[in-house]
Amino acid sequence: MNTQQMPGSQNQSSFAATLRAALVHNAVWPISVLVLILVVNAIVAPAFFSIRIQDGRLFGSMIDVLYRGTAPAMIALGMAVVIGTKGIDLSVGSIVAVVGSVIAWRIKEGDPHLVILFTALAVGIVCGMWNGLLVAVLDIQPIIATLILMVAGRGIGLMVNLIYGGTDPSFESELLQGLSVGNIGLIPTRLILFVVIFAGLWLLLRRTALGLFIESVGGNPAAAQLAGIPSRLIKFSAYTISGFMTGWAGIILTADVHTSDPVKVAMFSELDAILAVVIGGGSLMGGRIYLGMTLLGALVIQTMVTSILMSGMPPEYNLIIKALLVLIILLLQSNNFRAAVIALLGRRK
């Protein structure tokens, strides 16, 4: 639990109790980090908060955060499901690469664009099923199993580009263009798409027993087995869901750049996704899926990234800040570390 004893607050015990109760709630930490980033923005770059209407749609840094955060958030949600089973999916970046290359290829082949959309999704799902097969049926450790596709996936993407000579993988597509920069009313289309998918995922996990089964398998595999839950099937479906979510992310990311660049696309996206889950309070030990919190985690990351961009710092600083963030979160979660800090503080007094 993320509770911290604040020295000196003992005399105001009722206040301290309320505070402690508030600190116990998982959402407190990510929200305070988010607020902190926003406050820093408010001081350094007040323009961050301006929202205006331009060309019939909303514009502004805050909208930009949501806009750019769509794809990473989708990947993170899929990752949250996999992590719920005590697994991990390292291959999401590579799946994006494969999806992108298939889109470019089928557009060159002249398929109807709606068909391409479904093909791309199917590719994502098949990639997820492959991971699920290795983990659930062959019993290979998730890190290792998904490493295979992580290594090979970008190569497969390049191969698909080669089918039509690999000369120029860029393309034009109105449908994808619409998904990328289009808007319905004032709102970017992809945000609406995201809300629909998020709702769908939530319904799938919470309005069927799938979420409960995934959490059981991740929480205590032996007990889940004895309770009659088909563990293999559940694990398999978790990776398939991750493939589906990553498929959507691949469509959006590919639509954004209207080309297939398997080597560079979605670089480090698996790490961002894992980070979003961890910031959202999801334990890598599995057993719980927090969709809303993961979304919040993805939002924190994207806000930070956009803020760094706005502040004029080189975007490369993102990495080091993310790294420090991960380290701090991990250290705070460690009992040994907290005990050591408390002992240190005690000695100083």
Add this chain to the structure above:
Amino acid sequence: MAEPTSYRVEMRGVSKTFPGVRALDSVDLHLREGEVHALLGENGAGKSTLIKILTGALERDEGSVLLDGKPVEVHTTAEAQALGISTVYQEVNLIPTLSVTKNLTLGRQPTRYGLISWRKARMMAEERLKRLRLDIDPERPLGYYSVAIQQLVAIARALEDDTRVLVLDEPTASLDAEETELLFQIVRDLKAKGIAVVFITHFIDQVYQIADRISVLRNGRLVGTASTAELPRLKLISLMIGRELEKLGNRPVRAADDTIGAPALEAENLGRKRVMSPFDLTVHAGEVVGLAGLLGSGRTQTAKLIFGAIKPDSGTMKIASKPVGHFSPRGSLQQGLAFCPEDRKADGLIGELTVRENIILSLQAKRGWHHQLSRKDQDRLADDMIKALAIATPDAEKPVGQLSGGNQQKVVLARSLVSQPTALLLDEPTRGIDVGAHAEIVALIRRLCTEGLALLVASSEFDELVAVSDRIAVLRDRNKVAEIAGDEITRENIINAIAHR
């Protein structure tokens, strides 16, 4: 009593208290030179606490320990080892992927100029193997050999030239008869060398095969030490279970036998090598069948075999007269069987999930993922169960890991009941439960039975079995040895059946 100086080890008046539990209460244990001393007792008797104090893994609160007549203070296992007290645990605590040589020399490899001399290490390993007359290739990985050989290698590692006491903690738990005999030959050799061997086991037959003397612990007290020849089985088992001379009250009045219906559960020749010898067992609707036996007699294994949690390698099963094709917990559940495991932390609860989620889990699994129980039904089922079993929780949304032990057990029981079984397997349903809840659960078992449920109850509490059962299957050393029914069901008859050979 022999002269104290002839004792290898004397533990005098050793006491140990854990928060809330008096684990050992002024226990004396005397080990002679060159004897095999069996240490017996049921779960929680204090065997492992006593051994841990001897081997330095725990410190005693009171009492003294004398080694060859001299008082010693042991604070760590390393110190115990240096004094010549070695331990081999039930699970082989070696590294299966490393070679036998490496396992035997890990942490004490002979070095030259800071580098390991494998030639010398191998000589060292071979010498250790030779001591036990073990003729195996020391360069093969340990995992290549059978569990019995691995166990012997563990002994080889534990034995030093100056070993005076060797503690074997359930060394035969996963060995078959032949392997056990191999181990015993070596134990006899060690005995001949003057080593005092402490032998902890649940297998009564093996005690009579190998032990010279027996000490029995119960509830943290030493209830007796005697030479094996002077302690007949019946007496031994009574000592272990206690209250030998107490005449128990009559069995509670129960419903007439006409409530017993069609067979709900029929196991024929069901068994698995190394786990449980093949057995026949039938449980009828409206009947409670007890599984009685000492610790390690195969109670849990029997229940798990029937439920399909351990896949049998022989025999057949019928649930409600329908044969079981594919043994699996999921399949059994679908056919109307439910299982309430003994080790709720490891096999039962999903600690992160709430009380409600834990309770409805099996029913939901039975329905499949796409037929979700409505939240209203979930709440109703959970609330009903919380009320029916008096589960102490502020509400159904508390993570089950935060409940007390007894309440956790009730949640697991609730899960089985909610799944609407035709037959229910309960493994130690009252373990770790306070007295009040104990009575409630016993009453509940009887009530379920009158409602037409078939129940199989495995328990180490014979009184409890006598109170609830219509019939009792008695297990010993992973064999079903007897079945007792009707008025024959008494505590004495169970003990007789276990002791009889």
Add this chain to the structure above:
Amino acid sequence: MRDRYLPLLATIAVFAALYIAGGMFYPRIFSSLVFGHLLADNAFIIIAAIGVTFVIISGGIDLSIGSMIGFVGVAMASLIQAGWDPVLVLVLVLVFGLLYGAFQGFIIDFCDIQPFIATLSGLFLLRGACFMVNLNSTPIRSPFVSWFNNIYVDLPGGGFLTGGALVMLFMLALAIVIAHYTRFGTNVYAMGGDRPSAILMGMPMRRTTVMIYALAGFYSAVAGVIYAMNTSSGYPLAGNTLELSAIAASVLGGTMLTGGVGLVVGALFGGMILALISTIIIFNGSLNGAWIMIATGFLLFAFIVIQRWIVSSFSSAAKAD
């Protein structure tokens, strides 16, 4: 004894088959010149793979390798440009690699953080540090580097071993001695083979964990130095995703990702398999880099499945015995 070398023999067989098959199509592959180049161009991957082999055998993983290689190069370039003595710089970056690895090992054991996550933060942190130092490629100009780059030892047949290859062979020999002739080495195997048992057998877990990751950090730093000297520059993106190649080389070399089983010498053959694949693909002008990734992925898959099969047959054999 025999079983232990089985995975390595499989690796060597794959290597030999690739070598012969490649040589049949492109006879130049058989020349010692090409062989020397294979060793020289892949020395840094093999060095990194040797380091990560220790980690994997212990049951852990190190994702910070690629970033460490990049950071070492950037740091060297900047310090040498600032007029520091190149030898001092070399010592400094190697000590840094050792200390950073030790830090990772410490937080893994002390804070009980999964190695995957702890070293993932290292991946971010060190790569970020690269960009903090310099956003562009910086040339490394120093007589010391030129001297190093001009070391050649002739091989029969016109080929030669470069300084980098020699360092790699030395690092390999050192690793073999550490793995097989020190108590620490045996402890690494014990830790990966059965962690709870290793603890019960009295193994110093914290010290061993810290040393394992320190060793891996040191080897990554050496790999970074070799890479920087080969390219005579420090580039902040250098070594990106190289941790994957190093892990792949280690696994192809017969190290089991589940821990406890593997040989450091396998890293050499695993690395050489990867090198051969890319050489053959480059010799065949029509095939492109995509094949390298796919072939690597396929080989990884094959090896992992074979390993699973070995493990399961291994344990069932023990039970049936």
